[in-house]
Amino acid sequence: MSKSIGNEAEKKALEYLAQKGFRVLFQNFSTPLGEIDLIGLMENTLIFVEVKYRASDLFGSALEMVGYQKQQKLKKTAASFLQKHKQYQSLACRFDVVAITANQIEWVKGAFQ
Numbered sequence: 001m002s003k004s005i006g007n008e009a010e011k012k013a014l015e016y017l018a019q020k021g022f023r024v025l026f027q028n029f030s031t032p033l034g035e036i037d038l039i040g041l042m043e044n045t046l047i048f049v050e051v052k053y054r055a056s057d058l059f060g061s062a063l064e065m066v067g068y069q070k071q072q073k074l075k076k077t078a079a080s081f082l083q084k085h086k087q088y089q090s091l092a093c094r095f096d097v098v099a100i101t102a103n104q105i106e107w108v109k110g111a112f113q
Helices: 003-019 068-084
Strands: 023-031 034-042 045-054 092-101 104-112
Touching: 003 023, 003 034, 003 045, 003 092, 003 104, 023 068, 034 068, 045 068, 068 092
Parallel strands: 045 092
Antiparallel strands: 023 034, 034 045, 092 104
16 A cells, blocks of 8 residues: 555544544654554543555455554554653553545444453
8 A cells, every 4th residue: 555545544534533522642653663543532541543444345354454463563552652651651541443445434442452
């Protein structure tokens, strides 16, 4: 997937989440361990969001692309984020996935722990 397609998918996801009350804190938080597409707040919960785009489900859904290894990478990156930003350590945390296929958006809250 090209960087521009990925950026467009993240933009769509952010607009969608913002309409639902998500307040973005960071986009593309990156460490040597990995990257988290969106980090934000909703109520008193810190949410780490992975955005996945697929043109079609022909070779697997966007949601299926967030497998065990990707989840582990996201967890390590989130731990690094919390070490750097101690002001968020007292909040409940959650990992969500926004799966975009063509023009459909699916927001899976608490996609993994």
